[in-house]
Amino acid sequence: MTDKELRVSKIRDGTVIDHVTAGQALNVLAILGIDGSGGESVSIGMNVPSDKVGYKDVVKVEGRELSQSEVDVLSLIAPEATINIIRDFEVAEKNRVEQTDTVRGILVCPNHNCITNADEPVRTEFEVLGDGVRCAYCDTIIREGDVAEHIDARGSGETAL
Amino acid sequence: MTDKELRVSKIRDGTVIDHVTAGQALNVLAILGIDGSGGESVSIGMNVPSDKVGYKDVVKVEGRELSQSEVDVLSLIAPEATINIIRDFEVAEKNRVEQTDTVRGILVCPNHNCITNADEPVRTEFEVLGDGVRCAYCDTIIREGDVAEHIDARGSGETAL
Numbered sequence: 001m002t003d004k005e006l007r008v009s010k011i012r013d014g015t016v017i018d019h020v021t022a023g024q025a026l027n028v029l030a031i032l033g034i035d036g037s038g039g040e041s042v043s044i045g046m047n048v049p050s051d052k053v054g055y056k057d058v059v060k061v062e063g064r065e066l067s068q069s070e071v072d073v074l075s076l077i078a079p080e081a082t083i084n085i086i087r088d089f090e091v092a093e094k095n096r097v098e099q100t101d102t103v104r105g106i107l108v109c110p111n112h113n114c115i116t117n118a119d120e121p122v123r124t125e126f127e128v129l130g131d132g133v134r135c136a137y138c139d140t141i142i143r144e145g146d147v148a149e150h151i152d153a154r155g156s157g158e159t160a161l
Numbered sequence: 162m163t164d165k166e167l168r169v170s171k172i173r174d175g176t177v178i179d180h181v182t183a184g185q186a187l188n189v190l191a192i193l194g195i196d197g198s199g200g201e202s203v204s205i206g207m208n209v210p211s212d213k214v215g216y217k218d219v220v221k222v223e224g225r226e227l228s229q230s231e232v233d234v235l236s237l238i239a240p241e242a243t244i245n246i247i248r249d250f251e252v253a254e255k256n257r258v259e260q261t262d263t264v265r266g267i268l269v270c271p272n273h274n275c276i277t278n279a280d281e282p283v284r285t286e287f288e289v290l291g292d293g294v295r296c297a298y299c300d301t302i303i304r305e306g307d308v309a310e311h312i313d314a315r316g317s318g319e320t321a322l
Contacts, residue, residue: 008169008204023197026187036184036207036218043169044205046197057197 008043014062016084017074022047024077025057027148031073031106032066040064053080072100076133076147100128107133107150111140124152169204175223177245178235183208185238186218188309192234192267193227201225214241233261237294237308261289268294268311272301285313 020028025044034040041062050056057078071083075097085093105123109116115137116124126133132143142150181189186205195201202223211217218239232244236258246254266284270277276298277285287294293304303311 008206023200026190026196029187035187039184039208039216041209042205042207044203044207045169046203046205047200048202055200 008045008048008058008060010089011043011060011062011086012089014060014064014086015066016086017059017061017066017071017078018056018082018084019050019053020057020059020074020078020081022053022055022057024148025059027077027151028057028059028074028081030151031077032061032070034061068095068098071095071097073103073106075099076103076106076128102127102136103133106152107142107147108152109135109138109140110142110150111135111138114138114140169206169209169219169221171250172204172221172223172247173250175221175225175247176227177247178220178222178227178232178239179217179243179245180211180214181218181220181235181239181242183214183216183218185309186220188238188312189218189220189235189242191312192238193222193231195222229256229259232256232258234264234267236260237264237267237289263288263297264294267313268303268308269313270296270299270301271303271311272296272299275299275301 017028023046025046029035029042034042036042043060045058047055048058065085066083071081074081079097081097083095083097084091103126107124107126109124111117114135116122116135122137125136126142127136129141132141133147134141178189184207186207190196190203195203197203204221206219208216209219226246227244232242235242240258240260242258244256244258245252264287268285268287270285272278275296277283277296283298286297287303288297290302293302294308295302
């Protein structure tokens with residue numbers, strides 16, 4: 001693919017999240033806690049034609065190298081994503097997102113009576129199942145296809161293995 | 162500026178919203194009702210260096226020509242935005258967003274007791290003031306700097322002059 005065909009241009013230093021499930025780029029940003037207000041230079045391509053997967057999304061974050069624990073949360077919504085750490089325009093590291101066991105502080109429990117929704121200083125925690133996640137406090141299950149709707153847009157979190 | 166320096170590449174047909182206030186690109190998408198789920202090909206650059214304004218955001222929507230009434234709502238959050246309609250890689254029309262008098266169905270009233278929040282079939286309507294907007298039903302005012310927080314992420318709306 002030539003530079004001219006790229007929807008979003010190359011970056012000098014930072015992280016490229018490629019092969020994101022088409023239509024999920026804005027959820028990737030929400031999970032990473034990026035909304036533009038922090039001044040980060042970010043480029044996004046949504047529903048970009050891809051040889052490998054038909055259509056895909058791409059997210060490029062300049063000047064920030066995402067850690068493995070940061071990107072692993074993306075396995076919830078973009079399990080096929082590839083993570084390239086870029087230094088001086090070259091790919092310095094190439095990683096894949098890995099399935100996590102536990103997700104803390106990223107999702108909001110849909111159960112309004114859950115302790116995590118009660119203005120208490122309790123961070124949400126979900127156990128990752130094969131086809132969704134289960135709240136560690138009230139056992140409410142969020143099915144895989146509904147996870148994106150329950151992302152806490154206000155903040156980033158972390159994962160634990 | 163050469164093609165190589167562009168953060169987001171050229172599009173064949175569609176709309177380029179340029180000189181968007183830095184950090185407001187995601188709010189532009191919310192106002193236009195674009196979240197990627199519709200399959201539109203969209204590219205975004207956030208906090209891109211600009212000769213004219215320091216830093217800016219850019220939004221490119223492929224295969225869709227936005228009408229003047231659609232873009233005028235953007236005056237609420239990106240008053241300096243320029244709108245280029247692109248046909249076959251060339252700029253066919255160049256417009257600016259214009260201040261609207263009334264905004265219908267784009268914003269959510271912050272007053273929980275407002276009729277527009279009461280599960281009634283009443284669409285929100287705000288009168289545009291010099292430094293904010295005022296609910297046509299309960300007179301609650303949203304100050305200019307707070308407008309972005311009250312965008313209804315669920316749907317698009319229209320403006321009236």
